[in-house]
Amino acid sequence: MATEVVSVRVPLRGTGHNLRAVKIVLHREMLRFVNDRTRMVSMLLQPVLWLFVMGTGLGTLVQGSIPGVDFRTFMYPGMISMTVIMTAMFSAGSIVWDREFGFLREMLVAPVSRGAIVIGKCLGGALVATGQGVIILAMAGLVGVPYDPVLIVTLLAEMFLAAFTITAFGTTLAARIRNMQSFFGIMQMAIMPMMFLSGAMFPLSSLPSWLHVLTTINPLTYAVDPMRQAVFAHLDVTPQVNAMLNPGVNWFGWQLPVALELGLVAVGGVVLLGAAIAQFRRAD
Amino acid sequence: MTTDRDAPAVSVKGLRKSFGEFEAVKGVDFEVAPGEVFGFLGPNGAGKTTTISMLCTLATPTGGTARVAGYDIVTERDEVRRNIGLVFQDPTLDGYLTAEQNLRFHADLYGVPKHLVAGRIRQVMEMVGLWDRKDNKVETFSGGMKRRLEIARGLLHSPRVLFLDEPTVGLDPQTRSAIWGYINKLRHAEDITIFMTTHYMDEAEYCDRIAIIDHGRIVVIDSPEALKASVGKDRVQIHTGDDEAAITALKERFGIDAAVHEGAVTFAVPSGEEFVPRLFAELGMPIRSVSVSRPSLDDVFMNYTGTTIRDAEAGDGRANVMRIMARR
Numbered sequence: 001m002a003t004e005v006v007s008v009r010v011p012l013r014g015t016g017h018n019l020r021a022v023k024i025v026l027h028r029e030m031l032r033f034v035n036d037r038t039r040m041v042s043m044l045l046q047p048v049l050w051l052f053v054m055g056t057g058l059g060t061l062v063q064g065s066i067p068g069v070d071f072r073t074f075m076y077p078g079m080i081s082m083t084v085i086m087t088a089m090f091s092a093g094s095i096v097w098d099r100e101f102g103f104l105r106e107m108l109v110a111p112v113s114r115g116a117i118v119i120g121k122c123l124g125g126a127l128v129a130t131g132q133g134v135i136i137l138a139m140a141g142l143v144g145v146p147y148d149p150v151l152i153v154t155l156l157a158e159m160f161l162a163a164f165t166i167t168a169f170g171t172t173l174a175a176r177i178r179n180m181q182s183f184f185g186i187m188q189m190a191i192m193p194m195m196f197l198s199g200a201m202f203p204l205s206s207l208p209s210w211l212h213v214l215t216t217i218n219p220l221t222y223a224v225d226p227m228r229q230a231v232f233a234h235l236d237v238t239p240q241v242n243a244m245l246n247p248g249v250n251w252f253g254w255q256l257p258v259a260l261e262l263g264l265v266a267v268g269g270v271v272l273l274g275a276a277i278a279q280f281r282r283a284d
Numbered sequence: 285m286t287t288d289r290d291a292p293a294v295s296v297k298g299l300r301k302s303f304g305e306f307e308a309v310k311g312v313d314f315e316v317a318p319g320e321v322f323g324f325l326g327p328n329g330a331g332k333t334t335t336i337s338m339l340c341t342l343a344t345p346t347g348g349t350a351r352v353a354g355y356d357i358v359t360e361r362d363e364v365r366r367n368i369g370l371v372f373q374d375p376t377l378d379g380y381l382t383a384e385q386n387l388r389f390h391a392d393l394y395g396v397p398k399h400l401v402a403g404r405i406r407q408v409m410e411m412v413g414l415w416d417r418k419d420n421k422v423e424t425f426s427g428g429m430k431r432r433l434e435i436a437r438g439l440l441h442s443p444r445v446l447f448l449d450e451p452t453v454g455l456d457p458q459t460r461s462a463i464w465g466y467i468n469k470l471r472h473a474e475d476i477t478i479f480m481t482t483h484y485m486d487e488a489e490y491c492d493r494i495a496i497i498d499h500g501r502i503v504v505i506d507s508p509e510a511l512k513a514s515v516g517k518d519r520v521q522i523h524t525g526d527d528e529a530a531i532t533a534l535k536e537r538f539g540i541d542a543a544v545h546e547g548a549v550t551f552a553v554p555s556g557e558e559f560v561p562r563l564f565a566e567l568g569m570p571i572r573s574v575s576v577s578r579p580s581l582d583d584v585f586m587n588y589t590g591t592t593i594r595d596a597e598a599g600d601g602r603a604n605v606m607r608i609m610a611r612r
Contacts, residue, residue: 017395031385032378103378105376110394111393112395
């Protein structure tokens with residue numbers, strides 16, 4: 001039998017259709033987050049413990065050397081980053097979960113570009129993580145950080161950017177991983193050292209040089225520092241204390257401007273997003 | 285739609301698929317007419333799921349071509365995807381979302397026109413009798429309800445061809461017959477072609493036409509009735525004290541080739557009832573029990589492949605490896 005089919009081609013998938021796909025993938029991410037209270041609480045508990053238990057404990061120890069500043073104020077931007085990063089990684093990890101439970105297949109057989117699905121996933125992860133960060137943001141007053149509208153907006157934007165990049169990173173990791181256990185193993189292995197070396201927990205000034213090198217090659221450093229700079233710009237501290245707690249990031253003695261740091265994070269995010277999309281395209 | 289209504293819904297030519305050294309599908313050819321319910325029948329590992337995966341654009345063929353709903357499965361992948369509905373062996377629902385949210389997600393991914401979404405969701409959910417459960421989370425659903433919801437979802441974007449890969453596997457008999465009820469209702473309600481795989485012989489009877497596939501090749505394609513008629517013989521199974529001796533005696537005295545299947549000496553004769561008295565009189569050895577059955581699709585399968593579908597599965601250790609490879 002002849003298979004000659006006279007057909008007028010249905011227009012190729014349009015931008016509108018892909019945008020709709022991005023939106024629904026993002027929407028699902030939100031629904032899942034809102035429905036999962038346990039996850040929300042557990043993601044919040046860790047930074048709160050760090051901030052109020054570790055921060056208070058360490059604070060009594062270092063009080064003498066940083067006159068006029070609560071150590072918890074120093075830790076605060078770091079804890080915002082930590083919350084955002086953990087939540088974002090978790091969102092990315094849900095891809096592995098989706099694969100295990102088959103739902104990823106439903107997304108991958110749809111007549112939309114893989115890019116739309118990955119972008120939706122990353123934007124969703126970023127939004128959810130920013131939402132989680134807002135709760136930490138609300139605690140600013142408890143650690144002596146003013147509720148300044150400019151500061152809040154700056155921090156929100158920086159959180160979103162960091163969260164997007166981290167979700168893209170997590171998605172790239174998750175693309176090839178088949179089960180949740182290995183994902184969490186790898187995530188711990190990747191995130192813990194990055195966290196320690198990012199300046200989220202201790203100041204990066206006057207570190208031994210080997211440690212200094214490690215902190216400057218750690219991508220997270222460039223996500224944490226802009227938040228700290230923003231917070232310290234709204235504090236009233238002496239130059240010595242500022243130099244000690246908020247030294248910025250130095251490349252061979254040159255301090256990077258915040259805009260460049262944010263630019264690096266954004267470029268990283270776009271590159272990782274591209275990598276994630278490529279991974280899912282290849283998975284055919 | 286833009287394609288010719290009378291063109292085949294599925295048209296396959298020389299389709300092949302290899303996984304490394306192993307050739308799972310060894311060049312199959314067939315056509316499915318629009319509106320037909322077409323069954324792919326064969327033991328696990330025969331190449332059914334691999335073939336369906338290729339037709340659904342989930343696997344790339346190593347050779348041959350195929351068109352689904354008029355579109356090439358390799359070069360016009362997105363058009364194929366837009367025109368097919370899929371129900372897999374394994375569930376692909378999000379248990380944390382409600383039934384309706386799952387369908388809404390699907391509607392957006394497939395670009396169902398926005399003003400039609402709500403009405404269409406209600407229509408397909410009512411068809412499978414789940415409308416009253418639309419606000420329940422899918423994780424609270426039973427296996428049968430999930431399968432029904434997946435069928436509803438597969439229909440949501442009004443596909444031209446609905447692919448059902450083992451739609452009733454793992455369900456209890458009652459749910460299985462309910463699923464078949466929906467499928468029958470569906471062929472009348474929607475202008476759709478159904479392509480399904482199964483390894484349940486009794487389910488194959490519901491199809492308009494059946495392709496029997498074994499070891500990656502299509503053995504025969506025809507309607508269930510024609511296939512049964514082509515066997516033309518009744519199946520006789522006897523239990524004796526000595527199966528070997530019985531087989532030899534059947535060969536010597538009646539010229540019949542018999543073999544042991546499912547624990548009984550089995551053979552086919554043109555009219556079973558008339559043969560049985562002769563059998564008792566002339567076999568020359570005691571017979572403990574005898575059963576005569578009209579040709580079923582099981583016999584058709586046996587007639588064309590030389591083995592029953594159960595024996596074929598028991599002997600094929602490759603089946604599971606294949607399924608894992610074909611899955612993603």
